[in-house]
Amino acid sequence: MGLFDIFRRHKKKQVSSESASTSTASQSTSTTASLSTTTSTSTSISISTSVAQSQSQSVSGSLSQSTSLSTSMVMSLSTTTSLIQSLRASQEAVSAVESQLSSSQSTGMSVSQSVSTSSVTSESSSTSLASSTSLVGKTPTADTTTTEATVETPDQTEAKYDRGLEKSRTGFGARLNRFLANFRHVDEDFFDDLEDLLIESDVGYDMAMKLSDSLREEVKLENAKSKQDVSNVIIEKMVDIYEAAGKDENPNLQMAKEGPTVIMFVGVNGAGKTTTIGKMAARFKKEGKRVLLAAADTFRAGATEQLEVWAQRDGVDIVTGPENGDPAAVVFDAVQKAKKENYDILFVDTAGRLQNKVNLMKELAKMKRILTREIPDAPHEVLLVLDATTGQNALNQAKLFKQSTDVTGIVLTKLDGTARGGIVLAIRNELHLPVKYVGLGEKVDDLEKFDAGDFVYGLFKGLVDVN
Structure with a gap:
């Protein structure tokens, strides 16, 4: 999907959302009218009760007082909640009168029946009002709350991308505006300044x-003369190159056809491997998967304890080993448990390492051999966790890991805390590795599956004119 197609799609969604808001407002007005009608019905019921029970002097006095109280309550209603409370109070008063009527020797059966009918009618009105209140949407039911907590809508995902890429969008926009402030015509100086702009934006030298x-040639063909035209052409071409580089990419995780899916996480210390595992475990647990964690980072102090905290928080199981113990032994125990107890997913945390750490790289190869021996297709994914705030250093790390490890995808963390979101463009263009997940915030549900359309829109929103 091209740049302008992406922006037109989001523009249509905004128009649709505005129409839905107007419809909701109309429904709210209709609901208010319905509540007003129900109020009138309640008043009529109260008056009917007073007339029906005028046969006894003492009872009539009590009923008159009850009717006066009910009428006063109805007139003072200003909100749906207070109306319901008033009707309940009125219902209790009618019940008290009914009790008095039962003990009175001079009352007729018709009065008792009238009171009973009034009570039932009042209860029916109260139920109707409660139903009308739920239409207004002020008090969501428990079922609705649960659904919203577990099922994320496309609009919510888009909002996370918008918020998470705000710094990158602002930084790139400021650079682009400075670049275009000096724009007069397309010449060599124009392209020299453009190259500087792109390198500063962490899209990579290549x-x-x-x-x-x-x-x-593109600027000439598009006959771009205004600043907005030039801006559109630059961004459109960036997106075209980005999409061409990822033509055959699969952003989805490769899952096992049967048995547990094994996913290993690699990367340097501080990139966010353990936190990413915790967030991803929570995500799959919500989807109903049985998740098992393997704490194979036995070298970093506190690494196992940190993953144990995540396991407890997510409500998933974990396999650990002694500090400074053999990581391969932890992996072996974990894969055995995953197979025997029918877990759906096994996440393997590993020690932070660089390509020049020979012993650590050998240890990683040993863990992979154990996994493959126990489950022939394992590991199904080797995800490299990169810290987006490091910019070009993250790209260099990815190059080193790709040379020494069979990396299948990228998890880019901390995008919300940096202006270097353009690194995603460089990773796809230079490494041809798919970014599979991105961290867009600190909350447990801020780890999102990578969506190229939402990413492009979040990165360039406000900088492109589709008209």
């Missing part, structure tokens, strides 16, 4: 050069 070369 992509900056590729984009600059392709734009030399």
